[in-house]
Amino acid sequence: MKTRLLVASLATATAMTFALPAFAADSAQDFVDKAAVGGMFEVDSSKIAEDKAQDKGVKDFAQKMIDDHGAANAKLETIAGEQKLKLPTELDAKHKTDLDTLQNSKDPVDGSYVQMQRDAHSDAVKLFESYAKDGDNAQLKTFAQETVPTLKMHQEMIEKIATTMGTQPSATSSETPTTTVGDTPDATPPLSGANSFTEDQAKSRIQDAGFSDVSKLAKDDEGIWRGQANKDGKNTSVALDYKGNVVAGTN
Template sequence: MRNRLLIASVSGAALIALSWSAFAADTSQDFVNKAAVGGMFEVETSRLADGAAQDAAVKDFAHTMVTDHTAANTKLKAIAEKGNLTVPTALDDQHQAQLDKLKDAKGASFDQPYVKMQRDAHKEAVSLFESYAKDGDNAALKAFAGETLPTLKMHQEKIETIGSDTAVQPAASGTDDASGNGGKPPLPGANSFTEGQAKDRIQEAGYSDVSALAKDDSGIWRGQARKDGKSVSVALDYKGNVTSASK
């Protein structure tokens, strides 16, 4: 009888240990899944922004994201693989859809959706890493979460500042395109766009037959173009904002 009770106790303890082990692995795997996909999303969207963003602050932020999150992703992968955890190699459907949407954004319409995606992504990442750093079940991953959290918070603070900057708000369009108009584009300033780059940027904004481009005394490229079958006067300021006025 005593032997039966002993065997039953040992078996029960083994089952409890097995159940706890499975729970711990599942929890760790869930963190790895979310952190890895989030990190890949940061890198892929920021690679697009590094080349397509119009605002200098957004470009700088995107470059930082590629560098920092590539390093974090590499470290996460090493820790996960050492713990026999699977690391996702592709985005989930939700993040892939957002990336595809961003790929379709061009010219002056790119910055705002990218910034919004980054604000949302960092809010989720900070919450995920804070939670796991506090209650995580894998010591190595828990340490990783705690070490990475300050960088994520720094990123979040930076993108919140950029997001509140008028430079990444939608470019105005219409007939009010003179300088001294209360901060609406086109804005006067040192314009580094070449004529060819200015033409490309205007075309990316949806205009065709761009011609007669010339930079005025305020640093604004002005010229002629067509949109929706109509001839318009177009302007491109130093921030990349494209505006137009009917002729």
């Protein structure tokens, strides 16, 4: 009986020994997938911005992203190879769409690129901080810990650029027309101008501003996406201009 119990215990321990690395590998692989895709997007989008952006500050930021994220991508590739983890070779659908938006835009890409960088660095900081704290792979955890300060520096840089361009953090209202960005709102938002947001991106941006059930989106002759949405249980008209300002209560 004792022998049978010992064998059973050993079998259970063996199963756990093989099960744990599989679980750890899955979690590490998930981090590698997200970090690699984010890093590729940073470099690829920044190469486009460096070529097509008009603002010198935006161009300089794009070059720094190419340098810093290029180095981080190479380091991640090395670690992934050592840990026998697969590195994604292409972007996911969302990032491909954003890249196409920049690449195919006939208008200045400064505003779109800056907003994409704000979103990307917000996601990256959360991802790397989380893995730096609770990661299950020692080498990747150290990589995340060492990379977080650089990501936060980038985040501060892009927020300063956004402030200069008048695209500060959102604070929308559903009662009266107000821009969601900036302590000092743009004059009479929404602003007319060439709008490079796709319909899907416009819908996502409006939802990120706290609206739901976004519908009937159409871009008017002034380059402004207009539609209907719900906010705090109320239906309201909503608009998105080329700078990413979300305005409620418009006609």
